[in-house]
Amino acid sequence: MKPIKFLAALAFATTAPLLPAQSPQPDLGPRLARAAERVAAMDQRADRVADYDELKNLQQIYGYYVDKALWDQVVDLFADDGSLEIGFNGVYVGKDAIRKYLYSLTGGKPGLLKGQLNNHPQFSPYITIGADGRSAKARWQQWIYDGIHGAGSGGNWGAGTFENEYVKEGGVWKLRKLQFFQRFYAPYEGGWTRAAPESAYRYGKSKVKPSRPSSVSYAPYPTSFEPPFHDDRPEQAGALLSAGDTRPVAPAAGRSVSELEAAVRKLELKLDRLQAVDAVETLEAAYGFYVDKSLPDAISALFAQNSTLEILGRGVFIGLDRNYEYMRRLSAPAAGAMFNHMPLQPVVHVSPDGQSAQVRARLLVMFGATGRAAQWGDGTYENTFIRENGVWKFQTLMGTMGMYTDYDQGWAKKPAPMMSYFPGYPPDMPTSLKYEPYPANFVTPFHYKNPVSGQ
Amino acid sequence: MHRAQRFLAALVVSGLGTATQAGDPVVTDSKVISEERRLSLLEARLSGLRLQVERLEDRRAIERLQQAYSHYVTAGRAHDAARLFSRSPDASIEWAQQGVYLGRARIEAFLAKVAPSAPGVLHETPTLQGVIHVANDGRTAQGRWRSLVMAGVHGEDGSWIEGPYENEYVKEDGVWRIRSLHWFTTVEASYDKGWAKGARQAAAPLKDLPPDRPPSVVYQSFPSYFLPPYHYTHPVTGKPVGWDP
Numbered sequence: 001m002k003p004i005k006f007l008a009a010l011a012f013a014t015t016a017p018l019l020p021a022q023s024p025q026p027d028l029g030p031r032l033a034r035a036a037e038r039v040a041a042m043d044q045r046a047d048r049v050a051d052y053d054e055l056k057n058l059q060q061i062y063g064y065y066v067d068k069a070l071w072d073q074v075v076d077l078f079a080d081d082g083s084l085e086i087g088f089n090g091v092y093v094g095k096d097a098i099r100k101y102l103y104s105l106t107g108g109k110p111g112l113l114k115g116q117l118n119n120h121p122q123f124s125p126y127i128t129i130g131a132d133g134r135s136a137k138a139r140w141q142q143w144i145y146d147g148i149h150g151a152g153s154g155g156n157w158g159a160g161t162f163e164n165e166y167v168k169e170g171g172v173w174k175l176r177k178l179q180f181f182q183r184f185y186a187p188y189e190g191g192w193t194r195a196a197p198e199s200a201y202r203y204g205k206s207k208v209k210p211s212r213p214s215s216v217s218y219a220p221y222p223t224s225f226e227p228p229f230h231d232d233r234p235e236q237a238g239a240l241l242s243a244g245d246t247r248p249v250a251p252a253a254g255r256s257v258s259e260l261e262a263a264v265r266k267l268e269l270k271l272d273r274l275q276a277v278d279a280v281e282t283l284e285a286a287y288g289f290y291v292d293k294s295l296p297d298a299i300s301a302l303f304a305q306n307s308t309l310e311i312l313g314r315g316v317f318i319g320l321d322r323n324y325e326y327m328r329r330l331s332a333p334a335a336g337a338m339f340n341h342m343p344l345q346p347v348v349h350v351s352p353d354g355q356s357a358q359v360r361a362r363l364l365v366m367f368g369a370t371g372r373a374a375q376w377g378d379g380t381y382e383n384t385f386i387r388e389n390g391v392w393k394f395q396t397l398m399g400t401m402g403m404y405t406d407y408d409q410g411w412a413k414k415p416a417p418m419m420s421y422f423p424g425y426p427p428d429m430p431t432s433l434k435y436e437p438y439p440a441n442f443v444t445p446f447h448y449k450n451p452v453s454g455q
Numbered sequence: 456m457h458r459a460q461r462f463l464a465a466l467v468v469s470g471l472g473t474a475t476q477a478g479d480p481v482v483t484d485s486k487v488i489s490e491e492r493r494l495s496l497l498e499a500r501l502s503g504l505r506l507q508v509e510r511l512e513d514r515r516a517i518e519r520l521q522q523a524y525s526h527y528v529t530a531g532r533a534h535d536a537a538r539l540f541s542r543s544p545d546a547s548i549e550w551a552q553q554g555v556y557l558g559r560a561r562i563e564a565f566l567a568k569v570a571p572s573a574p575g576v577l578h579e580t581p582t583l584q585g586v587i588h589v590a591n592d593g594r595t596a597q598g599r600w601r602s603l604v605m606a607g608v609h610g611e612d613g614s615w616i617e618g619p620y621e622n623e624y625v626k627e628d629g630v631w632r633i634r635s636l637h638w639f640t641t642v643e644a645s646y647d648k649g650w651a652k653g654a655r656q657a658a659a660p661l662k663d664l665p666p667d668r669p670p671s672v673v674y675q676s677f678p679s680y681f682l683p684p685y686h687y688t689h690p691v692t693g694k695p696v697g698w699d700p
Contacts, residue, residue, distance in 0.1 A: 028494055035494065038501050042508050049511045095644065121681035123581035124525040125518070131631040140527055141581045144487050158578045159605060163524070191646045192577060192605060193613035222575040222609035225529040233525065234538035238624070238631030240512040246656060257493045264497055264504070271507045278514055279585075279690075286690055289619065298689055333698055336678040338642065338650060342601065344583050364603070365640070366617065366650070370678035373653035379594065391691055407649035455675045 016225040032260060039263050045242045046270050050128060052241055053277055053348070054173050055136055055166055056125050056449060060345045062175065063122035063142070066359065068443045071102040073109040076453040080175040081169050082333045083211075085180035087160070087203050088220075090210025097211050103423070115149030115439040117403060118412055119378065121362055122162075122345050128231045131246040136166040137172070137230040142180060144203070145378075147412030149439035154188030154410015158203060161227050174452050181227040184220055188410035197222060200454055272354040274278035279392040280350075280385045285345050287394070293340035296327035304386055304393040311399040312379070312419040315427025322428060329425055338368030343381060349448055356395070357385040358447040363399060374407035375416075380444040403438035415439055472594050488504040506593070512520055513589045516631045517596055521671050524633065525602075531572025537563035541632040551640040551657040552673070554666025561667060568664050575609035582620070596624040596631070596685040602638065613646030615653075618676070619683050639683040641676050654678055 058077065065073040075095050076445070084098045085091045092101045106113055126139040140162040160381025166176035185203040186195030200220035218225040236243075283302055290298040300323040303309070307318045311325060317326050331339045342364040350357045364379030379402045386395040404416040415438050421427065435442040449455060479691055513666040527536035532627040539560045540546040544558045548565055570578045583598045589596040598619045607613030618641040625634040645653030660666055674681040682698060689696050 008650070026491060028490055029493055035498055038505070042501075042504055045508045045512065049508075049515060052515050093621060096466055123583060124522045126522045126526055127519065139522075141525065141529065141579070143579075143581070157605070161529075184577075190608075191613045193609050193611055193646065195605035217556045221577055224572055224574045224576070226532070228570070229526070232535075234523060234535040236521035237539055238626075240509075240516050240629065242512060243629065257490050257497070264500060265502060268500075271504060272513070274511050275507070278511070282586050283690055285586045285599075286687075288584055289586065289601075289685070290696065295696060295698075295700070301654045301689060301692050333680055333682075337680065338677055340642070342584060342603065357547070367651045368649055368677065370654065372651060374649040393691055406652065424530060442551070 020283055023388070025200075028257070032255070033190035033252065036255075036260055036263070037249065039267055040252040041249045042223075043263075043270070044245070044247070046131065046267065046274060048241045048245055049274050050270070051133065051136070051168070051173070052127055053274070054451070055127050055129070055138060055299065057163065057349075058166065058173050059121050059125065059138060059140055059162075060347050061448070061451060062178075063120045063345060064347070064362075064446070066120045066259040068120055068441070069102075069106045069110055069112045069118055070443070071099060071106070073450050073455075074102060075099045075174050076450050076455065079169060079176050079180075082175050083177050085177075085179045085215060086373075087180060087185075088201055088214060089204045089206060090214050091212040092208075097208075101206055101208045105204065112441045113148065114441075115151075115412075116146070116148070116441070117155065117438055118146045119362075119402070120144055121364070125229075126229075127235075129244060131244060132407070133245065134168045135176075135190065135246055135339055136168075138162070138164050138166070139229060140164065143187065145411070147410070149415065151411050151412060152295050152413055154405075154414075155412040156185055156187055156203075157191060158200075159183050159192075163227050163230055167225060172452055179215070179227075181216070181218070181225075187373075188412070192221065203399075218373040224318070229241045269354055271362065273350045276354055276357055276387070276392065277348050280348055280359055281346055283392055283394060284346050284359055284361055284381075284383065284399055285384060286343045287397075288343040291327075291330075292325075294331045294333045294337075294339060294340060295329075296324050299327045300324035300396050302395075304388050304395050307394055308396045310397070310427075312398060312401045313423055313431055314419065315431050316429040318428045325425065326422075329422060330332060336370035338366055338370075340366035342366075355387050357386065357392075359383045360444075360447060363402075365404070367404075375404055376407060376411065376417075377404040378402040381446060382447055384447075400433065400435065400442070400444045401437040457697045466527070482552055505618070509593055510589050513593055513631065514587050516698045517587055517589070517598060518585060520631050520633065521582050521585065521598060521600060524636070525580055528566065528570050528580045529578060531552075531576070531578070531633065533563045533566035533570065533572075535571075537676070538564050539633050540636075541627060541634045543625075543634070546633065547635045547637075547665075549636070549671060550638045551643075551676070552660070553658050554670055555668040557667045564664060566663075568661055569658075577605060577607055577613075579605040586664075586687060593652070594626050595634070598622045598624065599686060607646065613669065615642065615644045615646060616640050617642040621683060623688050633685075637671070639672070639674065639681070641674075641681055643676055651675060 026392045092098045121143045123141040129136045144158030160183040161181045167176040182191045185200045186192040343361040345362045347360040361381040363379040368376040382397045383397045403411045405411040475601040521607035548562045549555045586599040604616040618639045622636045643655040
């Protein structure tokens, strides 16, 4: 290159970015409109993702209320014209009928009976949002482990399938039609394969007359019956949520660049909060998979620096080192040792600013020492999460004890007492909640209000 | 490259870099940058946002797909469960130590054997605790899950079966499908005796329907201690997790 050309190029290169815009403003209208339309389309897709998450929360919240016979809370989840059909017990239509029926399951008033366990985990959401975005259907699996302490049996195992309908009214998702197909309800002794078919008819039995007889005639296990799928298209089961959305995109907001900027920022926060749901669900699940396998390094690394850990009646442990030592004392990988930890049914709420989140989850435990002991255990997590330098972490983990029992006996026969402080490893602070596990009736405080009534 | 050219190139690059860096923090100040420039910056952001929306949809579509599997297997509908898998002849299913079955037809044949719809046969199979990772290009994904299964034949001793999955998914014509499903049954136990006294070995290959390939991972279930490898690194540290050898 000749030096003179080089200097000319240099002058251009250094001054061009600094030149003020001299040319008249081009008409940005068409570009602005196109961008605004894109924002509106993405906004609609994001809202459908939020609908999916809200529907998942709603059904799981229902399960936690049923656990504790909080019947008024359950009733509040229904639309005014809602209906409930449980097993072989007919259809109850409208809030009054539903309330009367549910009360009758616990002696005419809400709340658990003395010594009653009534746990109803909600599994396997298969959710279909209607094309109009105002209705939805979902298939769920529900398990039941319940019983009355001291009544003789170790309890019951039950299972079945929900095919439910939901409606969005005033921006809030509500239950419109709950229908639970009972597969079995078997005494703990012998389990489902030994239970007489009639045992299934015990579940949800009531003297309150239903509004209508059962809508479907079927027989429980061992008869083979599968409730029909509301969306029976396996080839489309993995379609994106937006593929089922036939609504036209709402008119785009953003007539000026400033308005468009505001709309984009709003969308970014919305996406941020939806991503937070995925991040904390992943953390909660990953935690369980690490506890399963006694990996204290991996577990404690999921926590924030100043985090706290409080499990069962063992008190509060503060900070990562204490967390690590706690986990190291719990169990060690060894042949013949089982420490399965299943955090299930996560109800997730993210803060308005997207920087923290709360999760309620159900814990199911399979403990084993081969040849010596097997146990079932259950509990409730109320955990909080924060975003620390852009990375989501546990801030507080609180696991309350529900029931633990010897496999050979069952919870209703032989529930274990509260597991208290570790010998030789006292906590930094005593337990923050005073309560007794099953057979006492303790409701772990909810981090959320009823999503429909706000109560 | 000539030294002068290199010098020029560096100048141009740094000049552009400076303009962008100077522009970003003051995008709302129209006195500093033009409306057109602000709009261009917004347009660039939108492409990234579209990908974010799609990743959110992908995760939920994969969850729905995996839960359709739970429901079809529980219902004993092998034909429909097989249609959740990729159309590729490489689509695979592998349970326990039963070996690998390839392609939809063989997947269906396998499921019809191990989870049939028949009076008295129960295989209540929820899928739980998902850890899903979608590839950046949105075409493939992986998921760890677990099933806790109530199984058995009426009148006989029932079973508890438990263990994690490590599955792979692929997007075909915009729809997610299962490319490979691998269920590591790390616990199989008699209902009557429980896992402390009645643990059973992970199921072996079917004699009357031999697999297309032997088990891809050989392991023993409880009371042996086996950690099915995680497809993902630690969500906070980014490091692999496993036991010290």
